[in-house]
Every structure is written in C-alpha cells, then in structure tokens.
Amino acid sequence: MPRNPKRPCAYPGCPNLTDGQYCEQHRKYARQQYDRYERSPHTASKYGRAWHRIRARYVASHPLCEQCLKEGRITPVEEVHHIVPISRGGTHAEGNLMSLCQSCHNKIHHDLGDR
Template identity: 60%
Template sequence: MPMKPAKPCKFPGCPNLTHDTYCDEHKTVARKRYEKYERDPAINKRYGRAWKKVRARYIAAHPLCEMCLKEGRFTPVEIVHHIKELSDGGTHDESNLMSVCKSCHSKIHMTRRNTKDKTIM
C-alpha cells in the first residue's frame, strides 16, 4: 500500500510537511496546549465504559441538537453535554444531559465562562 502524501503541519505558521497532524518539532508543543484544557484526573474517571453506554443511549433517544431544535433547525447531535458539570456535583442522569452540536456546545461554555468571569470581578 503506498504511503499517503505528506501534508502541512497544523501548527499555525509551520511550513513543515508531515504524515501526522503535527510535525515532530510541534508534537510536544501541541500536546502541552491540549493538556492545558484537560479535565481533572478525578473527573476523567467518571467518563469510562458506563458513561459511553449512557451517552449512546441518550443519543439514540435524542439524535438532534436540542438547542437548534428550539430554533427550528435540524442539526445532528455531536456532543452529550452535562447541564450541571460533574466537577460541580452533576451526574450522568438523563435529566442532567442535553444533546448539542459543537456550535451550541461552544456557546454554552462561552456563556458559562463569561458568567464566571463577572462573578469573580
């Protein structure tokens, strides 16, 4: 099987070609950037096999973004969102879950972030 052609490194401004997402020079830098947003290890333990089953069941029951549906748009679900974060005492209970697309998920977290910033000030 022939090797795929090299493509540009995804690191902003990098001219190197690679067969991976990032060239060797930027793999560790990109990994450190990603880990900056990684969950607390105690929270990660709550996202095991049981969560995958709950998530799959929820997606089967709610295959469209619930926020988009309210606005009359039919967007496939991409993320099962916890309404109350696990770090704040939330659970995997269906009443604490919401099917959302990536765009709506970003909106939710931007709103949360802005609200938290205002309470700190």
C-alpha cells in the same frame, strides 16, 4: 460537494496523507499522549466506560441538537452536555443531559464563563 485535499499527518516525520490531523497509524498514539500529559487526571474517573455507554444510548434516542430544534434548525448531535456539571454535583442521569451541536455547546460554555 468537493472534498478538501488530504494533508500530511501532523506527526513529526510521517509522510502519510490524511483527512484529519493525524493518519490512522498515529491517531491512537496522539490521543494517548494528550490523555497522559494534557488532560486532567480526574477526567478518567468522571468519564469512563460507563459514561461512553450512557452517552451512546442518549445520542441514539436524541440524534439532533436540542437547542437548534428549539430555533427551528435541524443539526446532528456532536456533544452530550451536562446541565449541572459533574464538578458541581451533577450526575449522568438522563434528566441532566442535553444533546448539542458543537456550536451550541461552545456557546453555552462561553456564556457560563468556564472555558
């Protein structure tokens, strides 16, 4: 299957071409700017280094979207969803996690009305 042509980096004045939004040189800087100015300051306390390790372990043991599997489709996992959100007293325990593709994750949050 042919790939899409590369696009210019979205960073102002950068001439590099990339497959994503930013080139390798500016991707880290753009992420830092997002985390600093647009992301909630409480996010870092909820989703720190420990969460990334828990998420990686869960994805390794559940590599496919659980919702799609119920419907007979095979889709790789993109998100790890908390069944009971952290903001409502949920934990990072394995029983409270669900591996989902981006589409199913968006569908769940849309149905909950929180995004």
